[in-house]
Amino acid sequence: MKIDPNSPDLSAQIAKAIRDAIMSGDLLVDERLPSEAELSEQFDVSRPTVREALKRLGAQSLIRTQRGATGGAFVNRLRFEDAYGQQITTSTLLLSMNDVSFGVACEARYALERSCAALAAERRTADHLATMRAEAHRQSQPGLTDEAFCASDVAFHRALVDAAGNPVISYQLAGAVEAMQPLMNMITFSARSRETIVGFHTEIADELEARDAALIDQSLEDLATYTNRLAQSVIDARQAARATD
Amino acid sequence: MKIDPNSPDLSAQIAKAIRDAIMSGDLLVDERLPSEAELSEQFDVSRPTVREALKRLGAQSLIRTQRGATGGAFVNRLRFEDAYGQQITTSTLLLSMNDVSFGVACEARYALERSCAALAAERRTADHLATMRAEAHRQSQPGLTDEAFCASDVAFHRALVDAAGNPVISYQLAGAVEAMQPLMNMITFSARSRETIVGFHTEIADELEARDAALIDQSLEDLATYTNRLAQSVIDARQAARATD
């Protein structure tokens, strides 16, 4: 838990020291850290520097702070819901900043999603099924904006993932599924393509109701293929339009 | 891009405003943010408050800072390698802080890992194969510590995942695979169980060489079952030991 006082990133070092203490179990959940004043004395730095370190940890949801007499910084119990948000933010930016093609992202998403088809078939409840049917129905309504359609698409697929009944899987796939949304938004769905997608969704819901894992897997593969072809046609159309400019 | 000056979390609000600007595309990769002094004027807060906000963003690798005349904060191109680390940290803490059972974590890991068997069979290079064989060989050496064995196990499986040739999948699975390591460490492998696991690994490498996706899938399922049973026996043994205390 020592830092190099000559290096020009004291707050980063302090954050790392505390993070390591949390990960190694030296600091337990809900345990209170020393006050900012005490930490600044321990590390021999000023309070603003300590605060910068604490903000870093707060940004990762590793600690929470509380004001007042018995306040301070506490080791935060990292919840799946908290982690979802970060996971989605990171995944979305990764895709948009690294020129990940629609095909690669789509492949990843459906490969991962298919992995929970068997579990979902086994464990799905009536609730999951109801959510999926409701979203499929919403998607068939005319006059839906592209964004609303995509949001519903995400909700449908998240329900499928959640049906697997494994929070770790749900967490991991949250990124893959949600991060695709901006890419999907790029595709302007025609009425016809929407109809096809809703068809797939209804099919999947039916198969999930029948608990037929193999059929779900097949439908997801078909949906992946279709989505990819749709994206390709949009890309081709854009290139053609650019060529005639 | 407005903030409420009466709320007691100015730095969090500022961080959110900038984060939103990055995610919406208002700020592009490598674009320079205003200097801390300018930001403090724009948001009408002090420089330390601005700095706390920037540290939050830095902790998420959304920005990087540079000192000197042409320095400042720049929108960072989020790289997969950067995201790996955060993903692993978060996943590890999620498992340890939420009392995720070995069974649930194991199920998630292998379900996701199996999803890339087909892609890996298709795209694996000689390099991936060589890495996997090298790790399998290392694992068969006597006198290996439990930790070294588990680290090698992780390396083996990461090579398998990377063989799928999809960076998005590699990123998503980094968390699932690496976060399992502390749980695996809890299990003291006997010489015999190590031998069995190495057997599975050799089998998987052979099947990958033959590009037989179905067999890989089967082997992974068997390995998952075996790992689970191993963990169960360790847990049972511990409970029995506690009962006789």
Place this chain on the structure above:
DNA sequence: TGCCAATCATATGTCAGACGTTTAATTGTC
């Protein structure tokens, strides 16, 4: 005695101003 209100102590949140350090651009000289 028992309860309630005022006070206090502690800790975080924020601010203002300052100095040090790094770095690139500018300037000046040979």
Place this chain on the structure above:
DNA sequence: GACAATTAAACGTCTGACATATGATTGGCA
């Protein structure tokens, strides 16, 4: 024209202070 010294901009850190929230303490009153 090239190299060295200077300068300016920006981050990194420190000091000290005030504001605010909140639990604990204390005191008074019924």
